Amino acid sequence: MIIKEHIERVKDEVYKCVHCGFCLTACPTYLVSGLETESPRGRISLMKATIEDQIVPDQNTFLHWDRCIQCRACEPACPSGVNYGLLIESTKEGINVVRSKSKLYKFIFKIILKLAISNRFINFNSYIFRIYKKFNLSNIFNKLKISRFLPNSIKILESMIPNVYGKPLKYGSYLTSNSLKKEKLGFFRGCIMPGIHGDNMRASVNLLNLLGYDVTIPESQVCCGSLNSHNGDMATTIELAKSNIDLFLKDDYKYLIISAAGCGTRIKEYSQLFEKGSEYWDKSIQLKNKTYDIHEFLFENIKTPPRGVINKNVGYQPACHLLNTQKIDEPPIELIKMVPGINFIPIPSSNICCGAGGAYSVTQPKWSKMVLNKKINEIKDSHLDIITVSNPGCFIQLQGGAEMLKLKTEVMYVTDLLYNSYIKGED
């Protein structure tokens, strides 16, 4: 019983759950379905039933765990302090081991994960997406009636192919022209953003430069490993973690800045991968202490707010991995409010995930879309000009949703909004 073994490793955490149900209404998949099987408490109950031999998890049980977006909104909602992230990762690791017994699955999974973390692929797919959008292949497919033959899930995927903004962001150093030079920063590149959101990422780097920091994006960095750990591939995760820890602990970088919330969480939580007190455990804590999400870093360091006026109604959809795991709630909102002219309008259930969740929109397209629909409709009812986000996954997801439902609201990074205002203010 591989799954059972994996869950038993986190048994104490499982039994911390007193099934009070407080987490139900924090969970996006429960909110759209009303099903306990798709809720945090339900997923934990399934784990408990597994270790108590009440059930033997089958493919169907796996599905309930697979449908978890791992947004971890259930954690702050839980008064017992259940570390749900740990539970689901361990469980998914078990599932992965079981699944990898299927040769085909193993093969596909390996390729996907390998590709996902390879730098070359990042650049490559950005070209593919670019070509796809540039020549409006979607339209052509439609005209040729090819899309009719595609299964529904692929159709949903097709509609989610992201827009591409600018050339990929290159490795290397970006020096500040500000005379008040400050420390050197390391910058974590992440996997999705540099390829397709090159412009947006450059804006982030520029913002740091504006504040007087030199920014370096070292080429030897590797993927943070979250895609692997979300899907239960812990061995690779550990390998990647060690490599990143060694790189960024170097004195060359006073701080490590991250602009993708998922990577931020993964890196700040590297210590969970190692035994307490071990060498890498120590090191991962050290790294955590110098790692900042770009929003919290900007918020703490901006002394002169931007001056360019932007008269718009703006809302904010926080990234789950900022809000629920890194507990960064106010900084992005404060950054938005720094921009003169902005009328900030909170959207109703902003603390609920949009359904992006790393690879979730690819692995669970139907559920991802259910969650997204709810979100987009709320944004629609809030009558915004701009909905800001703090993470590339959210950006792609919301933009896909906005296009699908023909929303007039523009999706924009918080950092872009801020940067625009700075630029405008300089004129």
Place this chain on the structure above:
Amino acid sequence: MKIINDHRIINTNYPHNKNEFSKVVKKLYKDNQKMIILGGGTKAKYGNPIDSPSHTVFTSELNKVIDYNPSDLTVTVESGMKVEFLMNLLSENNQYLGYILPNKKLSSIGGSTAYGYSGNYRFNDIHIRDSIIGIEAINYNGDFIKSGGQVVKNVSGYDLHKLYIGTQGSFGPIYSISFKIYPKPNYDTRVIFDFENYEDVLNIIKKYLHLNWNIPRLSIYSTNKFKRKLYRLFCNISGTKNAVDYIKKSITKDIKLNNGKLEEINNNINMSVNLDDFGYNLKDEQLSIRILSSKNSDFHHIINYFENCKLNFQLLVNPSIGSISILIENNDSILSYIDEIAEISQLNNYRIIIDYVNLSLQNKLRNKFKNNDNQPIKNLTALLKKNYDPQNLFSSGKFI
């Protein structure tokens, strides 16, 4: 034969204590005797006249306090206690029920409970059905049935006591009742305003109706005794002195904006002032009915109707309770109007309750005001009656 308020009294019983009460009930039931339990007898006129002949069991000797510890803010008394006695008792400790039950001198606590009406004069949104936390009743075997208790929060078992509130004794006699009570606010005021236009009063009411801070209770009073059309608004405000002053000020301001005219202010009346002028000292030639609406403040139809008819009337709209009390001088032509009133009410889904009527009229009004209960409710009510009063001897014919 004695007559109390038109009610023919035959074969009276005056139990002096709990056990006597149960014995009497048990025996009468065994002998298949129809019975009515009377406290003050003031509510006998409500609803249909009771099937006669019947035995009358008076609770007037059952008037003891069973438990009262002021710091608990609860009180338990026997059902025959007079309303006024209880009010005075509570008042000594600066407490009150939250409302002033009508006809306090004559009515008993048990009768008021069975009647289920908390009167026109409220200081807060407190109704008798909300303030009763326990009842000890007697079933047809003479057994005591306990429901609820002397604590303010209780979900132990079914809320059986709800069965006895507002059902006119149809399910058996009430022996004792426990109330949740309240500290008397240390200051109160009554402000009276006059308006010429109903719409203006309505605006005020809408604004203040659902404030939960020691809510000002608003009543509109209208009568065709005045030479001109006039609506009189009574605001009862209670709380700390600061609170009362604040509310008084803001209401007065709003009222001026809405064309109202300040008539009178009575400060710190210690809740002693009854609307004694309304509905409590009735004469035989008067008919008093109450019209209940399900939508607050939606009484235009009724008000219009009365203002244009030839009856002599006084009318008290109590939007916070959703009721209009109407006093009509009872003359020969009244019956023809009654049909019209019933029709308006039917149309608007209002319910009509007869609060006071003389016996001859009561007989004529029998079943005039239909209640539009649906079939499941009728079935359930019948089943309740059959189970809790299998021989149909308690208050029979009164309302079921």
Place this chain on the structure above:
Amino acid sequence: MDISQSLNKKIIDIVGKDFVFADKQDMVVYESDGTHDKGMPDFVVLPRTTEEVAKLVLLANEFELPIIARGSGTGLSGGAVPVHGGLVISLNRMNTIIDIDVDSSTATVEAGVINLEISNKASEYGLFYAPDPSSQHACTIGGNIAENSGGPHCLAYGVTTNHVLAIEVVLPDGEITWFGDFNKEVPGVDFRGLFIGSEGTFGICTKVVVKLLQKPQDVKTMLIAFSSIQDAANATTAIIGAGIIPAAIEMMDKTASDAAEEATNAGIPKNSGAVLLIEIEGFESDINDQGKLISDVIYEFNPVDIKIAKNDQERDLFWKARKGVLGALGRIAPNYFLVDGTVPRTKLSAVLSEVSTLAKKYNLIVANVLHAGDGNLHPCILFDQQTPGDTDKALKLGGDILKVCVENGGVLSGEHGIGYEKRDYMPLLFSEIDLNNMKILKNIFDPDGLFNPGKIFPVE
């Protein structure tokens, strides 16, 4: 095709296949509520409309299957646990707020709507729904109806039954009807009042009309630490005795407040014998008056620390600490048995000291959390189900505590209901005649006994 298969098919015909569970592998998640009681359903089904509920009830009648309504399963008496199997009807998909009528300050909602959602929606109009169980962001209004739930602010406002005007129910024979009226004094049997608190044994509630209140203009929230639980209890009694009814008076003893602090960092003074959370509402001058009256009373009981919430965030944090305290106790032990006895408010101190004597005798940790202003105790007996014998010990201690409550003029449950967990304690409070009378009522509503069997009444 065997019976269960054909039944399964019929259920699917009513609600569609996505909303039926018949596989035990899935249904384990519907086995329990907020307690540690368990029971495996035969089917779990999630209807979308009242009519679907009615059809399901008829079907269950036909197959003589027990019917258990379920809201969010946060109940603390085992109420939603299908102890005899049967059809669990989960109302979570019936979660539409149908109407908010600002003029008459009422809201009409489906039974699966989450309690807090009503206030969230009503807040656009400056209104709110008063009963606020600590679980209010998770529990359904239907569950509240079934349990007649209370909450911290029920001290000033009263409990669920005082705020529910009318309910739509599906009766055990499949009939749909409304109970109650917008008007609170209509003549006739108050079926609404009888149904509220009947713990799912009289039928299924599908829609609810609640009364909304206007939000107070100003709120002041105080956290007061005492050196002993006795002082805190006596202070509570004294405040009420002095004729002040704040919006809420909540108490946590040392064990509870330390756990709550750990979970939330709300700033509760550590190591205090007990803390009171007191809230007053009104407008500024009124609040100051009340606040002064209260502090005058409190100073006689040697408070060691008084904190006043500086802003809404801090206030929310105080409340988060209080409302999440039961879950926070999960940090101390994996299971708790929550006793919900309620006593007259003057008996608080005496009863609490007996509770602590009993806890020592049984050698178990008891954390006390109280809706103190209402005399509603929540001694929380901490134990570990996996330690052999612990569960029995905890249940016995619970029984002893309830005995003490009843001896002091109290009752078995203030807000969580009797359900499965406390049914065997009923004879402590009720005579056989009382119980028989309740059974008559149950028989009138549900002659076949299919609705939530095994609850409320002790096993004979």
